[in-house]
Amino acid sequence: xxxxxxxxxxxxxxLYLPAALFLLVFFLVPLFNVAWMSFTEPDTGVGNYxxxxxxxxxxxxxxxTFKTAAIVTLxxxxxxxxxxxxxxxxxxxxxxxxxxxxTLSFWTSFLVxxxxxxxxxxxxxxxxxxxxxxxxxxxxxxxxxxxASTFAMTHLLMPFMILTLYAVMRRIDxxxxxxxAGLGAKPLKAFxxxxxxxxxxxxxxxxxxxxxxxxGFYVTPVLxxxxxxxxxxxxxxxxxxxxxxxxxxxxxxxVLLVATLGLFAxxxxxxxxxxxxx
Amino acid sequence: xxSEKTFPIKLVAGLIALFIAAPMFIVIPMSFSTAPSLxxxxxxxxxxxYQRFFTDRNWTLPLFNSIVIGLGTTVxxxxxxxxxxxxxxxxxxxxxxxxxLVLMMPLVVPHIVMALAYYSYFGALRLxxxxxxxxxxxxxxxxxxxILILTAALKTFDRNLERAAANxxxxxxxxxxxxxxxxxxxxxxxxxxxxxxxxxDETVIALFISGRDTTTLPRQMFNSFLMQADPVLSAASSVxxxxxxxxxxxxxxxxxxxxxxxxxxxx
Numbered sequence: 001x002x003x004x005x006x007x008x009x010x011x012x013x014x015l016y017l018p019a020a021l022f023l024l025v026f027f028l029v030p031l032f033n034v035a036w037m038s039f040t041e042p043d044t045g046v047g048n049y050x051x052x053x054x055x056x057x058x059x060x061x062x063x064x065t066f067k068t069a070a071i072v073t074l075x076x077x078x079x080x081x082x083x084x085x086x087x088x089x090x091x092x093x094x095x096x097x098x099x100x101x102x103t104l105s106f107w108t109s110f111l112v113x114x115x116x117x118x119x120x121x122x123x124x125x126x127x128x129x130x131x132x133x134x135x136x137x138x139x140x141x142x143x144x145x146x147x148a149s150t151f152a153m154t155h156l157l158m159p160f161m162i163l164t165l166y167a168v169m170r171r172i173d174x175x176x177x178x179x180x181a182g183l184g185a186k187p188l189k190a191f192x193x194x195x196x197x198x199x200x201x202x203x204x205x206x207x208x209x210x211x212x213x214x215x216g217f218y219v220t221p222v223l224x225x226x227x228x229x230x231x232x233x234x235x236x237x238x239x240x241x242x243x244x245x246x247x248x249x250x251x252x253x254x255v256l257l258v259a260t261l262g263l264f265a266x267x268x269x270x271x272x273x274x275x276x277x278x
Numbered sequence: 279x280x281s282e283k284t285f286p287i288k289l290v291a292g293l294i295a296l297f298i299a300a301p302m303f304i305v306i307p308m309s310f311s312t313a314p315s316l317x318x319x320x321x322x323x324x325x326x327x328y329q330r331f332f333t334d335r336n337w338t339l340p341l342f343n344s345i346v347i348g349l350g351t352t353v354x355x356x357x358x359x360x361x362x363x364x365x366x367x368x369x370x371x372x373x374x375x376x377x378x379l380v381l382m383m384p385l386v387v388p389h390i391v392m393a394l395a396y397y398s399y400f401g402a403l404r405l406x407x408x409x410x411x412x413x414x415x416x417x418x419x420x421x422x423x424x425i426l427i428l429t430a431a432l433k434t435f436d437r438n439l440e441r442a443a444a445n446x447x448x449x450x451x452x453x454x455x456x457x458x459x460x461x462x463x464x465x466x467x468x469x470x471x472x473x474x475x476x477x478x479d480e481t482v483i484a485l486f487i488s489g490r491d492t493t494t495l496p497r498q499m500f501n502s503f504l505m506q507a508d509p510v511l512s513a514a515s516s517v518x519x520x521x522x523x524x525x526x527x528x529x530x531x532x533x534x535x536x537x538x539x540x541x542x543x544x545x
Contacts, residue, residue: 012369019362027418030395086291109479112515116301216388233390253391
């Protein structure tokens with residue numbers, strides 16, 4: 001016993017055990033407690049899950065969450081790709097400028113950017129003013145709609161997507177494209193048959209990360225979105241704060257958690273979890 | 279051979295970059311606005327909301343709290359993550375893959391799930407509405423960030439430096455203090471900065487577990503959002519944005535200036 005303890009102390013365990021124990025006590029145990037509550041509060045059994053999946057409102061919230069995440073992922077990919085492409089392919093002063101703008105936005109708090117959209121899309125904001133000037137009267141309600149929150153979330157997650165794409169594109173050898181051109185391929189053909197396939201890992205990384213982040217998004221949908229078309233995170237918040245329904249909230253949290261971890265596991269199975277940080 | 283026209287795609291990229299930067303063109307002028315509600319363009323300009331941000335207790339206390347919690351989180355996270363990063367990079371042991379998984383998990387678990395988890399768990403431990411609770415929660419969430427940065431730095435560390443020191447008769451602890459630590463110092467600083475920002479910006483968990491006296495800045499901002507009336511929010515936003523601007527732009531400009539200057543000869 002004594003010798004095994006001293007052997008343990010000389011090994012790597014003494015280095016990683018503090019972090020591991022910390023996460024066990026302050027991360028894994030609270031998380032398991034949520035799973036436990038979902039089956040025991042207020043009664044033992046799967047009642048909370050039955051209630052969730054038999055409520056057309058809650059199932060609608062879940063579907064709406066997936067739909068929004070899909071739209072945000074696709075839109076941000078479409079807008080992010082050209083920026084990452086130009087920054088990676090042509091570099092130079094313009095490339096650095098693009099990267100600085102993206103990095104600035106990336107590090108600016110979600111709340112600050114959400115606030116900016118609240119001003120821009122608001123009743124007294126520039127968009128409404130422009131619509132009125134163009135003759136759209138009375139102007140449409142933009143703020144507190146699903147459009148507003150989807151739009152803002154796309155903006156919030158785009159830097160994330162660009163930086164992930166850029167990380168992969170930066171490593172694509174420029175000589176491939178020159179070789180294709182030298183062999184007579186038109187630029188579009190060279191792009192679709194060489195560059196695009198080589199950038200696919202970046203597309204996969206970025207899309208999965210943005211989709212997962214979007215699934216659990218709380219702040220922006222609550223502040224800018226429509227009270228009628230909720231997303232699941234906002235729904236969980238309501239159950240905790242307004243209903244004090246911990247069992248129901250826990251069941252919803254488990255549904256969200258399983259969806260998120262499931263997607264992530266699927267993705268890491270195909271693309272290799274470790275590739276992300278190796 | 280076809281010549282590639284790069285202008286159109288660069289124009290598209292530039293326009294998208296403009297869209298990404300757009301909110302900042304709004305937030306800064308808004309913070310000087312005299313309008314008591316969200317109105318753009320502003321009807322007039324003054325500094326009143328900045329004054330309130332830096333003197334009104336409703337804003338100074340959250341700012342102070344966020345700084346205390348951010349610093350506490352940074353110290354605790356680095357203290358736990360640094361040794362773990364050494365173990366992950368320099369040792370092989372049973373359960374390493376599992377450890378890696380657990381260390382990275384906080385990155386993927388949605389914050390609202392952890393907010394619920396801490397709300398009930400810390401409630402039972404009487405840690406809600408305390409600095410300690412928030413620091414413990416933020417440390418868990420920041421762990422992956424610190425581990426990623428520190429392991430990346432450690433992998434590129436040239437161990438021959440340590441071997442050379444050992445050959446010259448230095449004892450392990452002295453080598454660590456005089457060789458390993460100075461070489462890794464930039465990585466520690468970067469990891470510390472990222473962890474601090476991570477904690478400073480965290481909103482969802484703070485919303486659910488910080489109390490009246492431990493309200494963080496994001497929570498205060500979120501609440502004044504809901505009331506929609508408090509224009510100090512725009513000053514707060516501008517201050518946060520300026521901090522980011524300085525943190526991002528200063529190193530970039532310095533790097534650009536160093537590149538332009540001829541490299542000094544090293545005698």
